[in-house]
Amino acid sequence: MSTHDLYTIPSELSTWDVDMAGASRFTWEYDEGRDRMLALYQKGKDKQWDSTKRIDWDLEVDPYNVLGIPDTTIAIYDTPLWHRLGPQQRQDVRLHGAAWQFSQFLHGEQGAMICSARIVESVPDLDSKFYAATQTMDEARHAETYARFLQEKVGLAYPINEHLKSLLDSTLGDSRWDMPYLGMQVLIEGLALAAFGVMRDITTKPLPKQILAYVMQDEARHVAFGRMALRDYYKNLSEQELREREDFVIEGCYLMRDRLRGAESWEHLGLSKAETDEVMRATDQSDYLRLFRSLLFSRIVPCVKDIGLWSPRLQQAYADMGVLEMAGQSLDALMKQDEDIADKLDEARFAEEEAERHAEVADTIALGSA
Ligand SMILES: [Fe+2]
Ligand SMILES: [Fe+2]
Numbered sequence: 001m002s003t004h005d006l007y008t009i010p011s012e013l014s015t016w017d018v019d020m021a022g023a024s025r026f027t028w029e030y031d032e033g034r035d036r037m038l039a040l041y042q043k044g045k046d047k048q049w050d051s052t053k054r055i056d057w058d059l060e061v062d063p064y065n066v067l068g069i070p071d072t073t074i075a076i077y078d079t080p081l082w083h084r085l086g087p088q089q090r091q092d093v094r095l096h097g098a099a100w101q102f103s104q105f106l107h108g109e110q111g112a113m114i115c116s117a118r119i120v121e122s123v124p125d126l127d128s129k130f131y132a133a134t135q136t137m138d139e140a141r142h143a144e145t146y147a148r149f150l151q152e153k154v155g156l157a158y159p160i161n162e163h164l165k166s167l168l169d170s171t172l173g174d175s176r177w178d179m180p181y182l183g184m185q186v187l188i189e190g191l192a193l194a195a196f197g198v199m200r201d202i203t204t205k206p207l208p209k210q211i212l213a214y215v216m217q218d219e220a221r222h223v224a225f226g227r228m229a230l231r232d233y234y235k236n237l238s239e240q241e242l243r244e245r246e247d248f249v250i251e252g253c254y255l256m257r258d259r260l261r262g263a264e265s266w267e268h269l270g271l272s273k274a275e276t277d278e279v280m281r282a283t284d285q286s287d288y289l290r291l292f293r294s295l296l297f298s299r300i301v302p303c304v305k306d307i308g309l310w311s312p313r314l315q316q317a318y319a320d321m322g323v324l325e326m327a328g329q330s331l332d333a334l335m336k337q338d339e340d341i342a343d344k345l346d347e348a349r350f351a352e353e354e355a356e357r358h359a360e361v362a363d364t365i366a367l368g369s370a
Pocket of ligand 1: 109112138139215219
């Protein structure tokens with residue numbers, strides 16, 4: 001089945017063209033490069049994995065409860081609208097919510113692949129080009145993984161959310177080489193990483209857990225890359241240039257907080273305009289989603305501070321959004337934790353397989369000696 005058949009809302013075209021902006025830049029300096037950047041490149045090469053082998057695709061997924069989480073995580077849970085819905089409509093709400101969420105992850109991963117390829121082209125230093133080339137491969141593997149998950153396990157997909165699309169458009173349409181970093185590595189990846197993290201930690205289902213944990217293990221390197229490259233570069237920018245970057249960050253953060261809400265999936269379920277408004281109000285008021293939205297900034301805020309975009313204006317914007325205290329999060333500790341969780345999951349899985357193998361061997365020996 002082609003992905004086209006899985007789309008709930010048919011897209012008119014099967015491709016989206018964004019005009020190229022800025023130069024493709026060669027460098028003739030093949031010298032050593034920065035130690036930390038090269039160490040990250042080495043890690044990027046060492047830690048490649050193959051989703052066809054590392055992920056256990058035989059595991060079953062219930063499309064009507066993909067993550068195996070309670071209904072209290074649904075925006076309209078226990079509202080009058082929820083009580084008006086019949087059992088089948090509630091099933092649809094569960095299915096379409098997950099399909100929308102994982103579809104945005106998928107499109108975001110493709111965006112990340114294209115942005116990192118763009119960084120390979122446009123960044124001036126060779127060590128950064130090398131690193132971004134490994135990231136391009138990482139993102140290809142992530143897109144492959146989420147596409148398979150949607151196709152084989154969920155069976156339904158949503159087109160890219162128009163606000164995510166416009167953020168990608170302004171990220172890629174800018175000729176300044178640092179903008180794909182800022183838009184993708186810091187904002188979109190920061191948001192995605194936080195969302196993956198919440199889901200990885202609450203899911204009770206082994207397949208999404210594996211996918212989210214392994215993808216996050218790679219994302220930790222991507223964030224480190226953005227921080228390293230931008231921290232060096234932003235030290236030397238003028239006040240005006242920094243201000244332009246801050247404006248971009250502020251606007252992007254408001255957009256991600258207020259608009260990436262999946263209104264289209266509710267409209268698709270046949271809710272009226274008034275009912276969709278009811279959903280959006282419930283989204284504002286739901287305790288779970290409030291917590292979720294503030295957690296979404298747990299990676300972005302400390303990163304923005306770290307790269308040196310930390311004017312009083314920006315701090316004020318984060319204070320207005322209620323996420324300023326996220327600046328105290330330690331990115332290094334979060335990333336270390338992401339890597340450990342993936343490693344531990346591997347250990348637990350392989351210990352289980354090992355035990356099964358031992359049991360098989362013991363059975364065979366017992367058969368032989370009988
Ligand atoms: Fe990714
Ligand atoms: Fe990434």
